[in-house]
Amino acid sequence: MTVSVTGATGFIGTRLVQRLHADNHKVCVLTRSKSKAETIFPVKNFPGIVIAEEAGWKDCIEGSNAVVNLAGMPISTRWSPEIKKEIKESRIRVTSKVVDLINSSPQGVRxxxxxxxTAVGYYGSGTSETRVFDENSPSGNDYLAEVCREWEGTALKVDKDVRLALIRIGVVLGKDGGALAKMIPLFMMFAGGPLGSGQQWFSWIHLDDIVNLIYEALSNPSYKGVINGTAPNPVRLSEMCNQLGNVLGRPSWLPVPDFALKAVLGEGASVVLEGQKVVPAKAKELGFPFKYPYVKDALKSILS
Ligand code: NDP
Known part of the structure; x- marks a missing residue:
């Protein structure tokens, strides 16, 4: 299979491309920066990989069997009005371009x-400590919910004969990136207690599982529509911090203050501090085999 990937140079995309390449699929990396992509995917380790800046996206997409769309400006920054605008517009812009290129590809090669x-932010932040959100739950009212609705709405413009899987991703836990890489130094500094009240929900997924879910969605026709990309056992943040403390061999008694987390994650800290309990109802119905259903095992695999 030939797969074009936007956001391929990011935390999730890099691992996905490695996996696709290892399984002998042909990959087109759709990027804003060829030189950056070439350092991540050097030709000696990734022979046959195609790296294309925007002018080359059309040819790549036309020759692909499938497209994975992951691009977007990171949300864990300080949110000035300009940055908020770009967080939303980067996602709409890239998704819109991808959808237009798919829709205008000639039949037979498209x-x-x-x-x-997309993200679990769709359901809204800080909405409830007791509600459980599945794929049929309504969207929230805050900024990130609005971003996700518009992002999904743009993807939904793809022609109906193209199978669309919208993956609402939770907080991805993996080595050397994502929220965990930013949280750990802070956690070590404060000896690692709960963040904020600790009662808020943390809907997480291991990097291997989100990559496997996307990979499966590429070839399995049952994977269509909205699919929550979260582990089957979300935890309260206090539990997450306890487990993190255990794995790191640190006591978990001093609370990490909200301001410290906001200092490293910016307003994007809201996804950690004001989470929601999201369950992967669709993935479970599809029988997706989660490698890491429990946060303790996920953290052990990442940190030990
Ligand atoms: P990263 O931030 O690691 O990578 C995203 C990629 O998007 C970058 O490598 C870059 O590719 C591209 N990009 C960055 N800024 C812009 C911009 N301003 N305009 C256009 N493209 C841009 O993301 P992740 O791998 O962590 O996540 C992938 C997607 O999944 C993202 O859209 C994210 O919102 C979503 N998601 C991730 C979660 C997580 O915990 N990681 C949780 C929920 C959702 P290049 O420079 O090659 O163009």
Whole structure:
């Protein structure tokens, strides 16, 4: 299979491309910066990989069986009005371009699958400590919910004969990146207690599982529509911090203050401090085999 990937140079995309390449699929990396992509995917380790800046996206997409769309400006920054605008517009811009290129590809050579990222932020932050959100739950009212609705709405413009899987991703836990890489130094500094009240929900997923879910969605026709990309056992933040403390061999008694987390994650800290309990109802119904259903095992695999 030939797969074009936007956001391929990011935390999730890099691992996905490695996996696709290792399994002998042909990969087109759709990027804003060829030189950056070439350092991540050097030709000696990734022979045959195609790296294309925007002018080359059309040819790549036309020759692909499937497209994975992961691009977007990171949200864990300080949110000035300009940055908020770019967080939303980067996602709409890239998704819109991908959808236009798929829709205008000639029949017969066009991709038949689009797997497009979105986020559990769709359900709204800080909404409830007791509610459980599945794929049928309504969207929230805050800024990130609005971003996700528009992002998904743009992907939904792909022609109906293209199978669309919208993956609402939770907080991805993996080595050397994502929220965990930023949280750990802070956690070590404060000896690692709960963040904020600790009662808020943390809907997480291991990097291997989100990559496997996207990978499966590429070839399995049952993977369509909205699919929550979260582990089956979300935890309260206090539990997450306890487990993190255990794995790191640190006591978990001093609370990490909200301001410290906001200092490293910016307003993007809201996804950690004001989370929601999201369950992967669709993935479970599809029988997706989660490698890391429990946060303790996920953290052990990442940190030990
Ligand atoms: P990263 O931030 O690691 O990478 C995203 C990629 O998007 C970058 O490598 C870059 O690719 C591209 N990009 C960055 N800024 C812009 C911009 N201003 N305009 C256009 N493209 C840009 O993301 P992740 O791998 O962590 O996540 C992938 C997707 O999944 C993202 O859209 C994210 O919102 C979503 N998601 C991730 C979660 C997580 O915990 N990691 C949780 C929920 C959702 P290049 O420079 O090659 O163009």
């Amino acid at each position: 991709p038949t699958v689009l797997v497009s990222a």
